[in-house]
Amino acid sequence: MNFDFTALDRNDCYKLLLGTVMPRPIAWTTTRDENGAINAAPFSFFNIFRPDTLGISIGSGTFSGLSKEFKDTLINIRATREFVVNLVPFCATQKMVVTSIPFSRVAALGFLLLSLTCKGAHAQPRGELESLPDLLNLLYLVVVEPLLPLLAGAGLFMLTRSHLIAAGLSALGFGAWGALYFSRLSLDGPLSGALYGLGVDGIASGLVALAGSGYVHLIGAEARRLGTERTAIAHAVGIAFAAMAFILLLVTHGSDKVGIGLYLVLLALSLGVSAATGSFGGVVATMALALIAMVHGVWGAALASGVRDAGQAYIAIFYVPPLLAPVLATAAIGRWLGGSLRARRSDDRPG
Numbered sequence: 001m002n003f004d005f006t007a008l009d010r011n012d013c014y015k016l017l018l019g020t021v022m023p024r025p026i027a028w029t030t031t032r033d034e035n036g037a038i039n040a041a042p043f044s045f046f047n048i049f050r051p052d053t054l055g056i057s058i059g060s061g062t063f064s065g066l067s068k069e070f071k072d073t074l075i076n077i078r079a080t081r082e083f084v085v086n087l088v089p090f091c092a093t094q095k096m097v098v099t100s101i102p103f104s105r106v107a108a109l110g111f112l113l114l115s116l117t118c119k120g121a122h123a124q125p126r127g128e129l130e131s132l133p134d135l136l137n138l139l140y141l142v143v144v145e146p147l148l149p150l151l152a153g154a155g156l157f158m159l160t161r162s163h164l165i166a167a168g169l170s171a172l173g174f175g176a177w178g179a180l181y182f183s184r185l186s187l188d189g190p191l192s193g194a195l196y197g198l199g200v201d202g203i204a205s206g207l208v209a210l211a212g213s214g215y216v217h218l219i220g221a222e223a224r225r226l227g228t229e230r231t232a233i234a235h236a237v238g239i240a241f242a243a244m245a246f247i248l249l250l251v252t253h254g255s256d257k258v259g260i261g262l263y264l265v266l267l268a269l270s271l272g273v274s275a276a277t278g279s280f281g282g283v284v285a286t287m288a289l290a291l292i293a294m295v296h297g298v299w300g301a302a303l304a305s306g307v308r309d310a311g312q313a314y315i316a317i318f319y320v321p322p323l324l325a326p327v328l329a330t331a332a333i334g335r336w337l338g339g340s341l342r343a344r345r346s347d348d349r350p351g
């Protein structure tokens with residue numbers, strides 16, 4: 001069979017080459033960075049290559065995406081001139097695959113995926129938050145910027161009473177902003193960067209704005225049903241908890257233990273607040289906000305620690321929906337419990 005590599009797509013050529021050398025052994029490679037932090041990652045482009053040269057080769061590519069950064073293994077080997085190749089026993093296959101996740105991504109998942117017991121799955125602190133402008137920049141990136149489309153959605157809904165207008169205008173506005181930003185960053189040219197920014201920022205901001213407008217709608221509906229006082233209590237408790245959870249994870253470098261503790265408190269609050277106030281939607285919405293704030297706390301901690309691929313910590317956002325299922329259940333139980341207690345109390349009342 002002949003393949004014309006000049007006519008084929010680059011990706012297809014790569015897949016054909018990959019399939020040519022099968023199966024490949026895995027070099028589970030451990031290295032240390034200049035500060036001594038250990039890194040492990042698997043590499044299947046691994047072999048000895050000449051009988052007269054005592055050496056082995058490992059082929060490290062770059063991370064895909066706009067940044068095309070070198071991998072930590074290569075950076076560490078260049079810096080320290082040392083690495084250790086471990087052969088992978090079958091029983092360690094899963095752990096080996098876990099180490100192919102960029103380091104800070106493991107850090108972020110640490111508290112969410114309790115099954116991942118990678119030792120030292122924290123964002124490694126490399127210096128504290130140094131100066132006030134750095135802290136302000138960090139807070140802008142992990143608090144202000146993500147909140148802007150939420151607030152825009154909420155504000156536009158209050159003005160127009162239309163979810164569609166709120167989400168659409170926010171998507172257009174933030175999409176244009178993203179296009180401008182990424183057109184200057186892209187290695188593949190300004191147009192592809194602009195399209196990337198428009199698509200990614202536009203869609204993400206539109207969805208967040210929709211959540212903001214939905215949240216305002218929900219507050220109105222709950223206030224009519226439960227009264228303003230109970231609604232205010234349910235939402236204020238949830239928002240205060242979200243802020244506290246964010247700060248705690250930021251200052252503890254995204255600690256797994258703090259994350260697990262906060263999640264348990266979050267479940268207890270869902271039960272208690274919904275029982276006390278009768279709120280269900282408000283409790284679930286604010287607890288979802290708290291989970292998202294926790295992801296931002298871990299992400300902020302990774303950024304503050306100077307972890308090179310800290311952006312990967314954000315992948316933990318995908319674990320918010322499954323973690324919400326127990327919140328839904330506890331809030332529903334709480335609401336039912338509170339309702340039946342109130343009903344019994346009014347039955348007991350004489351006259």
Ligand SMILES: Cc1cc2nc3c(=O)[nH]c(=O)nc-3n(C[C@H](O)[C@H](O)[C@H](O)COP(=O)(O)O)c2cc1C
Binds near residue numbers: 041059100103
């Ligand atoms: C089984 C397996 C084999 C891999 N082989 C390679 C490889 O040969 N070259 C490469 O650049 N990446 C390879 N990867 C991906 C890297 O392990 C992955 O990009 C990792 O995050 C690099 O980590 P580092 O930044 O700590 O070096 C492989 C991943 C798996 C799961």
